[in-house]
Amino acid sequence: MENLAVLLPIILSFFILIVPSRMHYFYTLGVTLFIILITSVPAVNVLFQPAHAAMNFLAGSPLGSITFTLDSLSAFFILVTNFTVLTGLLYSNGYLKSYRETKTPARFALHYFSFSWLHLSMLGVLMLREGTAFLISWELMAVSSFMLILFEAEQRSTLKIAVNYLVQMHVGLVLLIIAFLMAENVTGQFGFDGLKSYFSQRPNTLLFFLFFAGFSIKAGFVPFHTWLPEAHPAAPSHVSGVMSGVMIKMGIYGIVRVLTCVQSDFLTIGLGLLIISSITGIFGVMMAIVQHDLKKLLAYHSIENIGIIGIGLSLGTIGLGFHQPVLIFLGFAGGLLHVLNHSLFKPLLFFSAGSVYKAYHTRNIDQLGGVIHKMPQTTALFLLGALSICGLPPLNGFISEFLIYMGLISGLSAGNVYHAISFLLALVALVLIGGLAIFCFTKATGMVFLGTNRTAPGQEVSEAEPGILVPQYLIAVLIILIGFAPVIFIHPLTTIVSDCFHGVSGEIILSIYPVFMKLGLLSIILILFILGFLLLRKKVLKPANVAYGPTWGCGYTAGTARQQYTATSYATNFAELAKPVLHEKTKYQEIHEEDIFPGKRSFEIHPGDIFRSVLQKVTDYSMLALKKIARLQTGNIQHYILYAFIFILIIFGLLYLKVL
Amino acid sequence: MGFILAIVTAIFFPGIILRVKSIASGRKGPGILQPWQNILVLLRKGSVFSVTTSYIFRIAPVIYLSAILCALLLLPFPGIPSVFGFEGDFVLFAYLLALGKFLFILGALDTGSSFEGMGANREALYSMLVEPAFFILFGTLALLTGHTSMQQIFESFQFAGHNSFIIGFIAVYLLVQIAMIENSRMPVDDPRTHLELTMIHEVMILEHSGFDLALMHIGTALKFALYGGLIANFLIPVEWPVFMRIALFFGIQAIFSAMIGLMESFRARKKLAKNPQFIVTLSSIAILCFILVLLITFKMIG
Numbered sequence: 001m002e003n004l005a006v007l008l009p010i011i012l013s014f015f016i017l018i019v020p021s022r023m024h025y026f027y028t029l030g031v032t033l034f035i036i037l038i039t040s041v042p043a044v045n046v047l048f049q050p051a052h053a054a055m056n057f058l059a060g061s062p063l064g065s066i067t068f069t070l071d072s073l074s075a076f077f078i079l080v081t082n083f084t085v086l087t088g089l090l091y092s093n094g095y096l097k098s099y100r101e102t103k104t105p106a107r108f109a110l111h112y113f114s115f116s117w118l119h120l121s122m123l124g125v126l127m128l129r130e131g132t133a134f135l136i137s138w139e140l141m142a143v144s145s146f147m148l149i150l151f152e153a154e155q156r157s158t159l160k161i162a163v164n165y166l167v168q169m170h171v172g173l174v175l176l177i178i179a180f181l182m183a184e185n186v187t188g189q190f191g192f193d194g195l196k197s198y199f200s201q202r203p204n205t206l207l208f209f210l211f212f213a214g215f216s217i218k219a220g221f222v223p224f225h226t227w228l229p230e231a232h233p234a235a236p237s238h239v240s241g242v243m244s245g246v247m248i249k250m251g252i253y254g255i256v257r258v259l260t261c262v263q264s265d266f267l268t269i270g271l272g273l274l275i276i277s278s279i280t281g282i283f284g285v286m287m288a289i290v291q292h293d294l295k296k297l298l299a300y301h302s303i304e305n306i307g308i309i310g311i312g313l314s315l316g317t318i319g320l321g322f323h324q325p326v327l328i329f330l331g332f333a334g335g336l337l338h339v340l341n342h343s344l345f346k347p348l349l350f351f352s353a354g355s356v357y358k359a360y361h362t363r364n365i366d367q368l369g370g371v372i373h374k375m376p377q378t379t380a381l382f383l384l385g386a387l388s389i390c391g392l393p394p395l396n397g398f399i400s401e402f403l404i405y406m407g408l409i410s411g412l413s414a415g416n417v418y419h420a421i422s423f424l425l426a427l428v429a430l431v432l433i434g435g436l437a438i439f440c441f442t443k444a445t446g447m448v449f450l451g452t453n454r455t456a457p458g459q460e461v462s463e464a465e466p467g468i469l470v471p472q473y474l475i476a477v478l479i480i481l482i483g484f485a486p487v488i489f490i491h492p493l494t495t496i497v498s499d500c501f502h503g504v505s506g507e508i509i510l511s512i513y514p515v516f517m518k519l520g521l522l523s524i525i526l527i528l529f530i531l532g533f534l535l536l537r538k539k540v541l542k543p544a545n546v547a548y549g550p551t552w553g554c555g556y557t558a559g560t561a562r563q564q565y566t567a568t569s570y571a572t573n574f575a576e577l578a579k580p581v582l583h584e585k586t587k588y589q590e591i592h593e594e595d596i597f598p599g600k601r602s603f604e605i606h607p608g609d610i611f612r613s614v615l616q617k618v619t620d621y622s623m624l625a626l627k628k629i630a631r632l633q634t635g636n637i638q639h640y641i642l643y644a645f646i647f648i649l650i651i652f653g654l655l656y657l658k659v660l
Numbered sequence: 661m662g663f664i665l666a667i668v669t670a671i672f673f674p675g676i677i678l679r680v681k682s683i684a685s686g687r688k689g690p691g692i693l694q695p696w697q698n699i700l701v702l703l704r705k706g707s708v709f710s711v712t713t714s715y716i717f718r719i720a721p722v723i724y725l726s727a728i729l730c731a732l733l734l735l736p737f738p739g740i741p742s743v744f745g746f747e748g749d750f751v752l753f754a755y756l757l758a759l760g761k762f763l764f765i766l767g768a769l770d771t772g773s774s775f776e777g778m779g780a781n782r783e784a785l786y787s788m789l790v791e792p793a794f795f796i797l798f799g800t801l802a803l804l805t806g807h808t809s810m811q812q813i814f815e816s817f818q819f820a821g822h823n824s825f826i827i828g829f830i831a832v833y834l835l836v837q838i839a840m841i842e843n844s845r846m847p848v849d850d851p852r853t854h855l856e857l858t859m860i861h862e863v864m865i866l867e868h869s870g871f872d873l874a875l876m877h878i879g880t881a882l883k884f885a886l887y888g889g890l891i892a893n894f895l896i897p898v899e900w901p902v903f904m905r906i907a908l909f910f911g912i913q914a915i916f917s918a919m920i921g922l923m924e925s926f927r928a929r930k931k932l933a934k935n936p937q938f939i940v941t942l943s944s945i946a947i948l949c950f951i952l953v954l955l956i957t958f959k960m961i962g
């Protein structure tokens with residue numbers, strides 16, 4: 001029975017490759033629903049009745065058994081993963097329709113097969129504790145997402161981006177293997193189970209940050225984020241939604257899993273994490289503001305949100321160092337709730353941005369505009385996502401950011417002066433992230449959806465079909481629910497935090513409840529105010545008194561849509577302030593004084609990523625070094641025999657000197 | 661309690677500012693209630709909408725005003741336990757104002773006018789820059805008093821000893837400056853300016869008319885009263901009898917509005933390009949205040 005539960009989804013997923021082409025989507029949906037059912041039910045059980053459920057796969061076989069373990073932390077991540085994968089799959093049917101003519105059925109089969117395997121491998125990552133099995137699952141996740149990015153492999157740039165992604169993931173994999181081996185050397189156990197005893201014997205900081213480096217390549221912490229803003233726009237929108245919503249969170253899961261094993265050095269680890277997260281958050285949102293590509297903008301926002309999650313986790317870690325239960329709870333609960341929240345609003349934003357791309361065939365914000373008149377529902381959904389990603393009340397983003405704010409403020413008085421200053425700087429970072437996010441999303445929403453279309457209209461554009469909108473509405477319901485009734489979601493979070501970390505009791509949590517009751521109450525009052533004014537407006541403003549006219553042009557009547565404020569001009573005054581960080585490249589010809597009748601000119605501006613160029617330099621130098629070493633490869637058989645002879649001589653010499 | 665009092669003051673606020681400005685420039689000026697009579701006229705009038713606009717433009721003023729009203733509910737009154745206050749309520753306070761601003765900016769962008777885009781852009785940048793000052797200030801006060809709800813912060817602040825004078829002074833100064841920037845007033849923006857290219861707040865409401873414009877004006881008046889109320893909370897002694905506290909509340913609000921009028925009349929406007937530097941200065945003053953509190957709480961020595 002247990003073997004069957006694991007084997008059946010794997011076997012079923014292979015049939016995706018052979019079912020007829022029009023059945024790909026429905027068959028995949030069936031398989032996915034089955035997987036969701038058999039994983040969600042135990043996950044919900046574990047979450048509400050804290051217990052460790054373990055299941056042995058292939059028990060008693062000669063190869064050894066594989067153990068799937070389910071605790072409240074993995075249960076939480078499993079539920080998050082299942083929901084986002086489901087909405088992504090529902091969205092994919094409508095989104096991929098236009099590709100049916102151009103792509104072969106085999107391509108579709110491979111795509112859905114990879115999608116299903118991405119789901120399976122993520123679930124594997126969440127449930128496997130033994131090192132080898134975990135790393136295999138981790139690798140499968142990288143490969144299947146690589147296949148998903150490659151959906152539009154005809155474009156050379158996509159191919160390059162995907163290969164870049166694959167290479168970076170393997171750097172992460174190597175770091176993880178080294179980290180696991182380091183622990184095995186001491187404890188003899190390869191995997192998460194041995195970490196606790198390692199951490200209680202040896203210094204914690206080094207191994208933690210080794211794990212952190214490995215996991216953060218997946219999660220997208222600065223400076224390991226460079227694959228992320230390239231890969232997300234290249235992938236189809238449902239894949240970007242799933243990748244950004246849950247796949248990068250596997251890195252966060254890994255970090256939290258390692259944190260549950262850490263035994264000492266909490267303050268060093270916490271402060272290090274706090275600094276990296278603050279930089280990640282600010283850098284992500286600053287880069288997002290200057291982007292012209294809507295999906296790239298959203299991708300940089302994923303980096304920002306990873307930073308916010310990181311701030312939450314580091315607060316919790318510092319709380320462990322201070323033995324402050326309130327801080328532990330606020331930090332970890334805030335971070336984890338933000339994981340859930342980001343897995344809701346980011347896919348929503350990617351999906352609605354994907355609908356816009358599908359309708360207008362461009363992602364360039366400077367060319368879009370006035371989408372609201374053609375796609376009012378998509379606009380409303382994007383706006384909802386934008387409001388919640390900015391952390392504005394009464395939506396879900398506010399709840400998690402509020403927890404983190406509370407943590408920061410209560411931590412101000414906890415430690416010595418250095419801690420107080422670093423907490424204050426983190427507070428400033430979080431406030432700045434919030435303000436910059438508002439700047440960025442007023443730009444994105446305003447320029448893409450409002451005003452008038454900047455390129456020549458005329459193409460037939462209409463609202464996205466219901467099949468595309470339904471998954472987005474599903475997400476929207478959850479976003480609103482978390483915003484208005486946060487208490488429901490705080491409860492399971494308390495279970496997770498008290499399950500994973502010592503020192504958190506139920507009493508502290510009780511003191512938090514009234515705060516969230518009042519938050520919910522105020523949200524409702526806000527909505528009542530809005531409804532009241534809308535009713536009053538309807539009553540007072542009679543249609544007979546309403547006139548329509550063009551936008552006021554300051555006396556100039558022949559304005560064109562291209563004279564509107566563009567996204568680039570909206571970002572200019574910020575880009576001016578943040579020049580040292582942004583690395584923008586501009587290309588234009590100046591108009592000289594003697595040019596009485598200047599000809600046609602163009603102006604180009606490209607945002608560059610400073611870390612990307614640093615990485616480029618490093619790889620360039622190592623390529624150069626490798627090329628120098630390649631001189632040894634002469635092609636002369638005599639030389640190769642000489643190398644072998646020298647090698648043997650060295651071995652003999654070392655043996656003689658008793659080094660070996 | 662703070663909610664009702666602040667709404668009452670909001671009725672007189674714009675009138676007092678206008679009157680003080682008129683007197684300072686040598687004119688007699690309109691009656692105190694004139695701005696509200698204008699608003700009443702606007703409420704009854706019809707509207708003209710640009711054909712470029714959509715439903716965002718129509719709901720933006722409603723949400724703007726509702727968010728400010730909701731923030732007003734959180735305003736404490738010294739000595740009387742606030743109904744809605746909770747731990748960390750100043751975060752919600754700031755974020756509610758941000759919600760209003762978000763919709764306000766979107767409403768401006770909805771018109772597709774390049775003037776409004778310009779104003780929206782400046783508003784977004786300045787409010788992003790001013791936000792840290794507010795949070796550092798309240799974080800500092802939370803560190804000093806050990807409380808995180810506005811009500812408790814203000815109450816225990818007054819018993820924090822003689823040191824609270826200097827911090828109270830810095831806090832009031834900062835709040836006045838933040839109020840000026842958040843309401844797009846003098847050194848940053850000039851409500852009387854005549855050129856769209858240099859406007860911030862005024863250019864963003866160019867297209868609004870009738871009912872919607874009235875809501876915007878009400879919102880702005882309330883926002884002033886909101887910041888005035890915060891300042892009053894610093895200055896009113898808790899142990900005074902209730903009617904004295906209420907009288908002092910009105911007194912402080914009146915002085916605050918008169919001060920704004922005077923500052924508007926005698927202060928030069930900054931160059932637009934210099935505004936960010938000016939706004940960031942406030943954050944650095946707030947950080948100074950924080951370091952001062954660290955000294956007071958003896959953390960620096962321990």
